[in-house]
Amino acid sequence: MTGIEGRLGHDFRTPGLLIHALTHRSLESERPTEPSNERLEFLGDAVLQLVVTDFLFDEYPELPEGQMAKVRAACVNRSELARIARRLELGSDLRLGRGEESTGGREKSSILADGLEAVLAAVYLDGGIVAAASVIMKHWEALIREKATSPGRLDYKTRLQEVLAALAKTPIYEVDGDGPDHARVFQATVAVDGDMIGSGAGQSKKEAQQAAAKEALGSLQSENR
Numbered sequence: 001m002t003g004i005e006g007r008l009g010h011d012f013r014t015p016g017l018l019i020h021a022l023t024h025r026s027l028e029s030e031r032p033t034e035p036s037n038e039r040l041e042f043l044g045d046a047v048l049q050l051v052v053t054d055f056l057f058d059e060y061p062e063l064p065e066g067q068m069a070k071v072r073a074a075c076v077n078r079s080e081l082a083r084i085a086r087r088l089e090l091g092s093d094l095r096l097g098r099g100e101e102s103t104g105g106r107e108k109s110s111i112l113a114d115g116l117e118a119v120l121a122a123v124y125l126d127g128g129i130v131a132a133a134s135v136i137m138k139h140w141e142a143l144i145r146e147k148a149t150s151p152g153r154l155d156y157k158t159r160l161q162e163v164l165a166a167l168a169k170t171p172i173y174e175v176d177g178d179g180p181d182h183a184r185v186f187q188a189t190v191a192v193d194g195d196m197i198g199s200g201a202g203q204s205k206k207e208a209q210q211a212a213a214k215e216a217l218g219s220l221q222s223e224n225r
Helices: 002-006 015-021 038-059 065-076 078-087 096-101 109-149 156-165 205-223
Strands: 173-180 185-192 195-204
Touching: 015 038, 038 065, 038 096, 038 109, 038 205, 065 078, 065 109, 078 096, 078 109, 156 205, 173 205, 195 205
Parallel strands: none
Antiparallel strands: 173 185, 185 195
16 A cells, blocks of 8 residues: 555555546646546545435434535535545645645645545545445544534534524624635634624634634633523
8 A cells, every 4th residue: 555545544456546536737737648636526526425425314313404414514515625635644645736836735725625535536436435435434434423413513603693693693703814825824703792702713714713603602601601
């Protein structure tokens, strides 16, 4: 097994599939004979959603359709894909063009997320749905179980909106970004009636807002004790 194969937990019978999955479109533009992983991304997204849905359907019969959809969305979004890709050190194995290489493409969340979807598709094409499910569950099961245990609790913005709506109040978010494009960090604050009640940071505006809402919920709960 190569490094990425060992970290994934899949030994490719057809190594060319893995090479294809790791090839970003920026390299294809420089080497037209080497197709990018964009089509594999599309397939990988579908495989990931199928495996997560199948697991939820079997393991959590009490969850209604709407809650299953929320849990799945929380597990397969770009933020989680990029986080898992970083844990797998996928960036070090990506095949990038000179332009992306020079601008920190190996650390860009969008490239990491797309690359991981492509790799999952490659696993599926190499070993079928059983192999793909094995890899996905190895790296996603803990996350799925965490989200499925209390799917609503982890959507902090929605919970804060509900808490404040009961008080006839509305949260107002402000978000600022700082740093270069490839390593941009967003800072968010949430205020009610002009008073800041929470702040947070993240690699996307959504992550930062969720972090701010989480802190605000904690502050409101402390005040009501």
